[in-house]
Amino acid sequence: GAVVSQHPSWVICKSGTSVKIECRSLDFQATTMFWYRQFPKQSLMLMATSNEGSKATYEQGVEKDKFLINHASLTLSTLTVTSAHPEDSSFYICSATGQGLSGANVLTFGAGSRLTVL
Amino acid sequence: GNSVTQMEGPVTLSEEAFLTINCTYTATGYPSLFWYVQYPGEGLQLLLKATKADDKGSNKGFEATYRKETTSFHLEKGSVQVSDSAVYFCAHRRYSSASKIIFGSGTRLSIRP
Numbered sequence: 321g322a323v324v325s326q327h328p329s330w331v332i333c334k335s336g337t338s339v340k341i342e343c344r345s346l347d348f349q350a351t352t353m354f355w356y357r358q359f360p361k362q363s364l365m366l367m368a369t370s371n372e373g374s375k376a377t378y379e380q381g382v383e384k385d386k387f388l389i390n391h392a393s394l395t396l397s398t399l400t401v402t403s404a405h406p407e408d409s410s411f412y413i414c415s416a417t418g419q420g421l422s423g424a425n426v427l428t429f430g431a432g433s434r435l436t437v438l
Numbered sequence: 439g440n441s442v443t444q445m446e447g448p449v450t451l452s453e454e455a456f457l458t459i460n461c462t463y464t465a466t467g468y469p470s471l472f473w474y475v476q477y478p479g480e481g482l483q484l485l486l487k488a489t490k491a492d493d494k495g496s497n498k499g500f501e502a503t504y505r506k507e508t509t510s511f512h513l514e515k516g517s518v519q520v521s522d523s524a525v526y527f528c529a530h531r532r533y534s535s536a537s538k539i540i541f542g543s544g545t546r547l548s549i550r551p
Contacts, residue, residue, distance in 0.1 A: 324481065354538060361543070362544075363541045363543040363544060366538050366540075369538060413481070415482075428481075429483070430481050431479070431480055431481035432481060
């Protein structure tokens with residue numbers, strides 16, 4: 321079936337540095353990718369929606385200059401947390417939708433990336 | 439606004455017990471409803487879905503029925519196994535797969551042997 325790979329799965333960084341998280345669709349072309357943030361024991365909160373080749377659409381309250389999203393190809397989207405601070409520590413999850421090998425629409429989630437900012 | 443409310447966890451049951459995880463939603467129009475499962479260390483996986491009123495989604499012994507009158511989509515399983523231990527998320531989505539999904543807060547389920 322369709323697979324979405326996220327990397328890294330866990331990252332620790334110092335406050336003030338930037339961190340990039342990658343989301344790749346391995347066997348399908350992801351026309352749309354979604355980035356979510358999940359706090360402990362809370363729901364997944366949608367941060368932004370990105371379509372390949374165009375600017376991401378951010379949800380209300382999400383700082384687009386803080387969370388840079390790039391979706392330059394049909395198989396890769398990146399989320400960069402700029403000048404990270406401890407309050408940015410969270411679990412970030414991407415999902416991707418597009419046409420699978422069978423031609424059917426798929427919506428698949430990555431395993432998530434845990435960011436810890438010291 | 440659009441939201442999903444589900445039963446708070448953690449839920450701990452013995453093997454072969456009956457499971458119910460409640461889920462209610464608020465949405466405009468007629469959304470599609472989903473249950474996702476997240477096993478330890480893995481990404482979210484679609485467990486089952488229903489796209490219109492009175493539809494019943496089922497998979498791996500789990501079932502949920504789209505109840506428009508009560509805006510509910512409760513997850514049930516008649517006899518749980520240790521391998522069912524995971525976090526379960528109820529969710530809804532409007533329109534197509536390119537539309538955003540609204541998730542509930544998740545319910546952690548632990549099954550004792």
